[in-house]
Amino acid sequence: MNLTENSWKKKADSFILRLDSYSPVLEIGENYKFFYQFYIPTECMKGVFMKDKLFTRDFSLVVIGQIISLFGNSILRFALPLYLLNETGSASLFGIVTACSFIPMILLSPAGGIVADRINKRNIMVILDYATSALILLFTAALGHVSLVMLLVITLMILYGIQGAYQPAVQASLPALLTPDRLLSGNAVINQVNALANLIGPVAGGALYGFYGIRPILYVSIICFIFSATMELFIHIPFKKPKKGTSVFAVVKQDLSESFRFIRTEQPVIGKGILIVCAFNLFLSALLIVGLPVIITQFLHMSSQLYGYAQGALALGGLLGGILTGVFAKRLNIQGVHVLLLLSGASLLPIGLVLNLDVPPMAAYIVITLCSFFMMACSTMFTVQMLSFVQALTPHHLIGKVISCIMALSMCSQPLGQAVYGVLFDVLKSQSYFAVYGACLICCLISWESRKIFRTIPLAEPAAE
Numbered sequence: 001m002n003l004t005e006n007s008w009k010k011k012a013d014s015f016i017l018r019l020d021s022y023s024p025v026l027e028i029g030e031n032y033k034f035f036y037q038f039y040i041p042t043e044c045m046k047g048v049f050m051k052d053k054l055f056t057r058d059f060s061l062v063v064i065g066q067i068i069s070l071f072g073n074s075i076l077r078f079a080l081p082l083y084l085l086n087e088t089g090s091a092s093l094f095g096i097v098t099a100c101s102f103i104p105m106i107l108l109s110p111a112g113g114i115v116a117d118r119i120n121k122r123n124i125m126v127i128l129d130y131a132t133s134a135l136i137l138l139f140t141a142a143l144g145h146v147s148l149v150m151l152l153v154i155t156l157m158i159l160y161g162i163q164g165a166y167q168p169a170v171q172a173s174l175p176a177l178l179t180p181d182r183l184l185s186g187n188a189v190i191n192q193v194n195a196l197a198n199l200i201g202p203v204a205g206g207a208l209y210g211f212y213g214i215r216p217i218l219y220v221s222i223i224c225f226i227f228s229a230t231m232e233l234f235i236h237i238p239f240k241k242p243k244k245g246t247s248v249f250a251v252v253k254q255d256l257s258e259s260f261r262f263i264r265t266e267q268p269v270i271g272k273g274i275l276i277v278c279a280f281n282l283f284l285s286a287l288l289i290v291g292l293p294v295i296i297t298q299f300l301h302m303s304s305q306l307y308g309y310a311q312g313a314l315a316l317g318g319l320l321g322g323i324l325t326g327v328f329a330k331r332l333n334i335q336g337v338h339v340l341l342l343l344s345g346a347s348l349l350p351i352g353l354v355l356n357l358d359v360p361p362m363a364a365y366i367v368i369t370l371c372s373f374f375m376m377a378c379s380t381m382f383t384v385q386m387l388s389f390v391q392a393l394t395p396h397h398l399i400g401k402v403i404s405c406i407m408a409l410s411m412c413s414q415p416l417g418q419a420v421y422g423v424l425f426d427v428l429k430s431q432s433y434f435a436v437y438g439a440c441l442i443c444c445l446i447s448w449e450s451r452k453i454f455r456t457i458p459l460a461e462p463a464a465e
Helices: 005-020 027-036 041-049 057-088 091-118 121-142 148-177 180-212 215-232 248-266 268-299 304-327 338-346 348-356 361-393 396-411 414-431 433-454
Strands: none
Touching: 057 091, 057 121, 057 148, 057 180, 057 215, 057 268, 057 304, 091 148, 091 268, 091 396, 091 414, 121 148, 121 215, 148 180, 148 361, 148 396, 180 215, 180 304, 180 361, 248 268, 248 396, 268 304, 268 338, 268 348, 268 361, 268 396, 268 414, 268 433, 304 361, 338 348, 338 361, 338 433, 348 361, 348 433, 361 396, 414 433
């Protein structure tokens, strides 16, 4: 039935009056209130009467493709660095190689955002998934015939570079596939998918690697990327082709300049948030990436399967964080996210204690795993809220570029942290708890100071088109 704007308004007002006795704030309008300071009942009611749903055909295909692709990526990111650590036994080399692998991701994230705003996002996903399958096929053929360290450095750099260009396309596609009131829930779903793939990937990777070695993992990942790319061919993402006439380099320069100007001058609060995340990636994320495999496999002498379970616990925490964000989306407030950062930093304290007090290896492993789980849950809740906040503030034509720039800037400190922690764990060895204590103290101080920034953030207004 076709309804005029006036009839929509009458139905909306009538609907509000009928619910008024049950709730002081209309539930469906809560996201609008959270992001925009106000909501228009007319627009909200359209979603109710038209049965606007989250899992449309295209969004569902994006989600399924993400599950398969991220699973393949997850088992690779688990197995390849662990293979290097087991073969060389050097934490320093492990830290340096993983640090190098992150650099292309940082450099290509802005490029991925620029491309995502100017090329059909579906095509980006398809091409990059097929390219990844070809990369791992070449790695499999070269394994055992060339230097392992050099082969892993090149492969991981390309793999992370592809991931850096891939993720902005996925994030930038959400506003085109979802209505504004579904955006927070949609982001929560994508984060849950990421966490689910990262949960299954390390567990399956640990089992495969422990029993059969590296090659079965390579074969499984190739199949995943081919299957995901083929499925993504059937996704339809609304796309308006930009006008031609400008050179690629001029476009890149203009788009980066526009993105940085938006972050620096129009929404400086985003820039401050980036600095906070950058500091956490330097001290916390880098510690987890380098520290967990070194502590569990080298210091506690646990198997690759148990290390896989610990990585799975990290992902399970991320999955829980995504679920909690989706469930409590209407109660969460950007002004209180500093508490989540504080809890994440404080989770390092028990890890330092079990390493310091010579706790039995299995007991230490359990404590480390539980703390990692809790830490990741808090971090994911923070990430989803910040991402949704940025998406709500950013005009649609800038979303891909701005998100990719944010990803690149927030990760720029992480390679340095990974390289430093690799050397620290080699130098400190049995006294590595000093590094954990130091990271805990610094993260807690940063979290406490960040409250001054987040508490002053006004509820966002709608982004301009």
